[in-house]
Amino acid sequence: MLESTVAAIRPLDEAAMAAARELQGRLTKPAGSLGALEPLSVRLAGLAGACPPPLPEPAAVAIFAGDHGVHAQGVTPWPQEVTAQMIANFLAGGAVVNAFARQAGASVTVVDVGVATPIPGADEPGDPAGPRLVAANVRAGTRDMTVTAALTRDEARSAVETGIRVAGELIDAGAGILLTGDMGIGNTTPSATLIAAFSGVDAEAATGRGTGVDDETYARKVAVVRAALARHEPDPADPLGVLATVGGLEHAALTGLILGAAARRVPVLLDGVIAVSAALAAAAFAPDAVGAMVAGHRSAEPGATAALRHLGLEPLIDLGLRLGEGTGALLALPVVTGAVRVLHEVATFDSAGVAEK
Secondary structure, three states: OHHHHHHOOOOOOHHHHHHHHHHHHHEOOOOOOOOOHHHHHHHHHHHHOOOOOOOOOOEEEEEEEEOOHHHHHOOOOOOOHHHHHHHHHHHHOOOHHHHHHHHHOOEEEEEEEEOOOOOOOOOOOOOOOOOEEEEOOOOOOOOOOOOOOOOOHHHHHHHHHHHHHHHHHHHHOOOOEEEEEEEOOOOHHHHHHHHHHHHOOOHHHHOOOOOOOOHHHHHHHHHHHHHHHHHHOOOOOOHHHHHHHHOOHHHHHHHHHHHHHHHOOOOEEEOOHHHHHHHHHHHHHOHHHHHHEEEOEOOOOHHHHHHHHHHOOOOOEOOOOOOOOOHHHHHHHHHHHHHHHHHHHOOEHHHHOOOOO
């Protein structure tokens, strides 16, 4: 499945992009006056192979959840059980991502790809119209990457292919855009390690304070990232190997979601540092997958900026967010929709009888 998905990813359609640029030039506005929205609309036309591209709706958020063996190294003060507890909160509709999803009219799917502890209430019937849980647990959390590989290659592949399947299911159900979400206590540590491995930046430049750790914990976190990189010497030319040695199950699954969306030529709106670290892996598998990626926001985590720079993506909004869950992507969603709606609904100078300069 992974190989066939990667093989299906193609470059953006140049003819559709040329048509979108030409249309932008005829709309009743000064050329370039919509700033970043104009090249975004052009790129989405190239992804769809049509001008105008379809409106990116309905939206579907996929939250991949997993735990991390590196938690044992004291990289976060939060107990590991919070991952499962927050999943229960997602399913009950009580998290920030749920509030933003309701505002945006987006569905929420939570995928247990590697949670280590039981999820409260997971066996109870939920609201059919509310968030749903997909049970796809590859293993109960990763191993400690400072001691051994976090995952075997087969486990990493299984998680990637879970993400591909979820992307296909959501698109088949009608989703016009996918949004990345994540949950996993300690997951900014493997994110920083992935960013350092794929982009080549120093461990300290890739590592942030996550949930807001103190100086002592931050120094320990940077040391853990350095230790994992030194132990495994991950090769960015082998993205599956990088995910296996220093990634997380949610990172691997997000990689698959991005690849699955790119193969189906559906845009994927990236959230924060966990998402963009997975996006680096997706780009290593298939460079043309970047054409399907839209950077929703600039996370406060420094590694996110390094990753976006490496991918050549500019974030749509910058609000200092560092929550995850898919929250930043949801806030950016109306911007993406607006960029496409302009091509559908704004009159041209000729049709509106407006004189050009």
